[in-house]
Amino acid sequence: MATIDLNLQIWRQKNSDALGQLEEYLLEKISTDMSFLEMLDVLNDKLTLEGKDPVAFDHDCREGICGMCGAVINGIAHGPERETTLCQLHMRHFANGDTLVIEPFRSRAFPIRKDLIVDRSAFEKIIQSGGYVSVNTGGAPDGNSIPISSQIAELAMDAAACIGCGACVASCPNGAAMLFTSAKISQLCLLPQGHGERRQRALSMVATMDKEGFGNCTNLRECEAVCPKSISIRNIARLNREFVKAAFLEG
Amino acid sequence: MELNARIPEGPLAEKWDNHKFNNKLVNPANRRKFKIIVVGTGLAGASAAATLAEQGYKVQAFCIQDSPRRAHSIAAQGGINAAKNYQTDGDSVFRLFYDTIKGGDFRAREANVYRLAQVSNNIIDQCVAQGVPFAREYGGSLANRSFGGAQVSRTFYARGQTGQQLLLGAYSALSRQIQTGGVTMYNRREMMDLVVVDGRARGIITRNLINGNLESHCADAVLLCTGGYGNAYFLSTNAMASNVTAAWRAYKHGAGFANPSFVQIHPTCIPVHGDYQSKLTLMSESLRNDGRVWVPKNPGDKRRPVDIPEEDRDYYLENKYPSFGNLVPRDVASRNAKEQCDRDKGVGATGLAVYLDFADAIERDGQATILRKYGNLFQMYEKITDSSPLKEPMMIFPAVHYTMGGLWVDYDLMTTIPGLFALGECNFSDHGANRLGASALMQGLADGYFVIPTAVANYLATTPLGSVTDADGAFNDAQQKVGDRLAKIMKNSTGGPGGKITVDEIHKELGHLLWDNCGMARNREDLLSALDQLPAIRQKFWDKVYIPGSGSDLNQTLERAGRVADFLEFAEIMIHDALNREESCGCHLREESQTEENEAKRDDENYSYVSVWEYNGDGKKPEMHKEELVFENVTPSQRSYK
Numbered sequence: 013m014a015t016i017d018l019n020l021q022i023w024r025q026k027n028s029d030a031l032g033q034l035e036e037y038l039l040e041k042i043s044t045d046m047s048f049l050e051m052l053d054v055l056n057d058k059l060t061l062e063g064k065d066p067v068a069f070d071h072d073c074r075e076g077i078c079g080m081c082g083a084v085i086n087g088i089a090h091g092p093e094r095e096t097t098l099c100q101l102h103m104r105h106f107a108n109g110d111t112l113v114i115e116p117f118r119s120r121a122f123p124i125r126k127d128l129i130v131d132r133s134a135f136e137k138i139i140q141s142g143g144y145v146s147v148n149t150g151g152a153p154d155g156n157s158i159p160i161s162s163q164i165a166e167l168a169m170d171a172a173a174c175i176g177c178g179a180c181v182a183s184c185p186n187g188a189a190m191l192f193t194s195a196k197i198s199q200l201c202l203l204p205q206g207h208g209e210r211r212q213r214a215l216s217m218v219a220t221m222d223k224e225g226f227g228n229c230t231n232l233r234e235c236e237a238v239c240p241k242s243i244s245i246r247n248i249a250r251l252n253r254e255f256v257k258a259a260f261l262e263g
Numbered sequence: 264m265e266l267n268a269r270i271p272e273g274p275l276a277e278k279w280d281n282h283k284f285n286n287k288l289v290n291p292a293n294r295r296k297f298k299i300i301v302v303g304t305g306l307a308g309a310s311a312a313a314t315l316a317e318q319g320y321k322v323q324a325f326c327i328q329d330s331p332r333r334a335h336s337i338a339a340q341g342g343i344n345a346a347k348n349y350q351t352d353g354d355s356v357f358r359l360f361y362d363t364i365k366g367g368d369f370r371a372r373e374a375n376v377y378r379l380a381q382v383s384n385n386i387i388d389q390c391v392a393q394g395v396p397f398a399r400e401y402g403g404s405l406a407n408r409s410f411g412g413a414q415v416s417r418t419f420y421a422r423g424q425t426g427q428q429l430l431l432g433a434y435s436a437l438s439r440q441i442q443t444g445g446v447t448m449y450n451r452r453e454m455m456d457l458v459v460v461d462g463r464a465r466g467i468i469t470r471n472l473i474n475g476n477l478e479s480h481c482a483d484a485v486l487l488c489t490g491g492y493g494n495a496y497f498l499s500t501n502a503m504a505s506n507v508t509a510a511w512r513a514y515k516h517g518a519g520f521a522n523p524s525f526v527q528i529h530p531t532c533i534p535v536h537g538d539y540q541s542k543l544t545l546m547s548e549s550l551r552n553d554g555r556v557w558v559p560k561n562p563g564d565k566r567r568p569v570d571i572p573e574e575d576r577d578y579y580l581e582n583k584y585p586s587f588g589n590l591v592p593r594d595v596a597s598r599n600a601k602e603q604c605d606r607d608k609g610v611g612a613t614g615l616a617v618y619l620d621f622a623d624a625i626e627r628d629g630q631a632t633i634l635r636k637y638g639n640l641f642q643m644y645e646k647i648t649d650s651s652p653l654k655e656p657m658m659i660f661p662a663v664h665y666t667m668g669g670l671w672v673d674y675d676l677m678t679t680i681p682g683l684f685a686l687g688e689c690n691f692s693d694h695g696a697n698r699l700g701a702s703a704l705m706q707g708l709a710d711g712y713f714v715i716p717t718a719v720a721n722y723l724a725t726t727p728l729g730s731v732t733d734a735d736g737a738f739n740d741a742q743q744k745v746g747d748r749l750a751k752i753m754k755n756s757t758g759g760p761g762g763k764i765t766v767d768e769i770h771k772e773l774g775h776l777l778w779d780n781c782g783m784a785r786n787r788e789d790l791l792s793a794l795d796q797l798p799a800i801r802q803k804f805w806d807k808v809y810i811p812g813s814g815s816d817l818n819q820t821l822e823r824a825g826r827v828a829d830f831l832e833f834a835e836i837m838i839h840d841a842l843n844r845e846e847s848c849g850c851h852l853r854e855e856s857q858t859e860e861n862e863a864k865r866d867d868e869n870y871s872y873v874s875v876w877e878y879n880g881d882g883k884k885p886e887m888h889k890e891e892l893v894f895e896n897v898t899p900s901q902r903s904y905k
Contacts, residue, residue, distance in 0.1 A: 148314075149313070205392060
């Protein structure tokens with residue numbers, strides 16, 4: 013089993029009000045089969061036994077789908093592998109002696125809670141402002157009553173695959189949440205079920221995005237490059253179209 | 264403890280309709296006067312919270328993560344069953360019912376399972392209406408695939424991310440209710456205790472995970488939708504935060520815990536690769552539709568899979584079970600994998616794995632078709648193992664996945680504590696001793712969207728509830744007790760007198776004990792020995808576990824420690840339950856109970872019941888009660904998939 017030694021520089025910050033700084037840790041004999049989070053587990057066990065405060069980081073499913081984990085590794089959200097969440101990044105992608113700078117997802121709209129943990133509740137607000145089809149439980153027509161071509165269903169699914177991790181925001185120089193917001197808007201404007209509310213949805217979700225302190229898209233494509241689910245910026249084009257149409261028709 | 268399942272009268276197919284009619288209602292104008300707490304926001308919790316709020320109740324929902332969208336329902340890959348019979352291949356409500364109850368090895372209630380099959384169709388319609396992007400045929404109709412334990416194609420799916428899409432559907436409905444004010448959402452909260460006033464569930468105590476504050480919340484009914492307890496084994500496919508704490512607190516307040524030893528070991532997981540491993544990753548069972556399971560014919564054959572010619576391979580599932588082949592139910596597939604490995608036919612570095620081979624399917628259907636079906640799973644596998652299933656067979660091994668046991672509930676999903684309901688994996692109700700694939704999503708959403716509204720209405724309409732506020736004595740006492748317990752866990756925070764060990768070390772020790780003695784195959788001797796070893800592990804936890812930091816801060820070690828402390832207590836009823844059940848049944852083989860061909864032997868004469876455990880005080884043996892199972896519409900048969 014191959015192992016590597018690493019020099020870690022990790023952002024430590026006690027809470028939202030405290031000032032943070034990078035702290036350095038040497039970690040030896042890390043198996044290259046470990047996931048990145050398992051490497052942090054090993055570090056935390058070591059820190060705990062030394063009587064030090066372990067590094068706080070969000071994580072849950074550890075299979076790349078819950079969207080809970082995430083950190084910026086050497087300047088790249090979720091690390092160097094494409095289409096990979098932090099929990100699915102394995103240490104075989106690093107070399108012996110590497111220095112890894114590990115920081116939280118930084119953005120004005122994501123205040124840091126502790127160490128690598130940020131508050132992404134601004135995302136919740138965006139969804140709450142229109143990321144749904146307003147149907148109550150019960151009385152839905154038969155599932156096959158609206159035919160939806162396989163192609164459209166697949167496009168909607170491409171957008172719906174977003175896990176809401178926030179890497180797009182962390183990597184955007186403008187701190188925009190356009191990729192996240194557009195993924196939901198695309199899913200629902202592609203499918204006929206979402207058509208009834210499409211104008212209101214676009215206006216309202218964009219307004220919430222602005223209100224929560226996110227920036228605007230300038231087509232730099234940094235978000236797309238780090239997205240673990242390869243959500244395409246075509247969705248942002250769709251969002252813009254939905255928004256402009258709605259603004260003319262409703263505004 | 265009285266176990267009245269309140270199964271409605273009448274023929275099986277009419278029970279649910281009769282029941283909905285006989286249950287009392289709450290007038291729409293009065294619903295806003297009732298407060299309902301929903302703990303957990305996975306499929307069951309999010310769907311229940313959204314639906315109850317739509318109907319006008321005031322709902323408070325709690326989740327442990329930073330958003331309801333993170334609940335572990337999101338990780339379900341394969342699909343959701345429904346008796347739509349869109350494929351006209353002979354499916355019906357009765358067949359889905361029959362397959363589910365047979366798959367559960369006749370250890371579930373007929374009436375509940377039939378209701379599940381009935382509402383399965385409504386779930387699909389509801390999810391489609393929400394904009395869940397289910398897979399479609401080219402003509403635009405919904406696509407289906409087949410799954411283990413069934414001979415019809417009834418599973419609806421959204422690529423390999425069905426759980427994600429269904430959860431995001433329920434989450435969107437929940438978000439809409441948060442926006443309208445029908446639901447007050449509390450994120451990053453962990454339920455620490457249940458508050459019972461005058462024998463009824465009236466609220467909960469939560470810990471705010473950001474600042475450590477303890478908070479009281481009162482209500483007229485409490486719904487636990489807190490998932491399963493598979494993490495008792497340390498390694499499982501569950502998310503890291505999945506735990507038994509909420510259900511265990513309910514148990515300690517008098518809720519019966521049913522069939523705690525019924526744990527499903529999923530056959531297709533990525534094998535363990537090291538001590539540092541924190542979790543196991545499931546590969547959807549749907550892979551068995553196209554993958555062929557095999558091991559080398561000769562024990563100890565360490566050649567690479569490509570070098571093993573056809574005649575030296577043993578496609579043991581196809582050979583042993585010709586009519587179901589690779590699609591036998593999960594327990595049969597898991598047990599057979601273990602059996603092959605025990606015979607030294609296991610593959611990979613540890614010898615604890617079998618092959619799942621797609622070469623034939625790729626040759627038959629082409630790489631593009633296979634990738635369209637399983638692309639994301641293949642990608643996930645490759646990321647973890649550094650090996651491509653397109654080039655080499657996958658390696659798989661069974662892992663703890665789902666817990667069929669859970670809080671005992673009646674037909675209305677109410678526990679033995681009035682006003683306390685349990686939904687989804689948290690209850691024991693529908694899967695008997697083994698859950699079929701694509702049934703967990705179905706049950707979570709059935710409970711939340713369709714079953715709980717009538718149940719809650721009937722409870723509120725028929726129960727005189729005194730006024731309770733969160734400033735009442737019961738809440739203060741409960742907060743005090745929670746605080747004391749946290750302080751007790753923190754007492755070694757400066758380094759215990761007996762030396763320091765980490766929470767995970769103890770958790771791993773418990774996990775090994777359960778996996779070795781209370782796993783797929785069990786026997787009396789091992790179970791007794793596990794029961795013997797348990798108190799020492801528990802003592803070690805309280806003497807030596809070291810928690811850095813403080814309790815009034817974000818402290819992830821403290822969170823884990825609290826959960827492990829509960830698993831250490833819970834493990835005891837799990838083992839007691841396994842000891843009591845001297846039959847092979849569903850997911851587990853009881854070694855003393857086998858047929859001549861070494862297949863599991865169920866004992867209907869003596870064990871056709873639900874075992875329900877009642878708390879008798881700390882340090883005392885829990886008492887077991889029985890709910891006898893009555894089969895009027897199906898005849899329990901010895902399962903055979905040959």
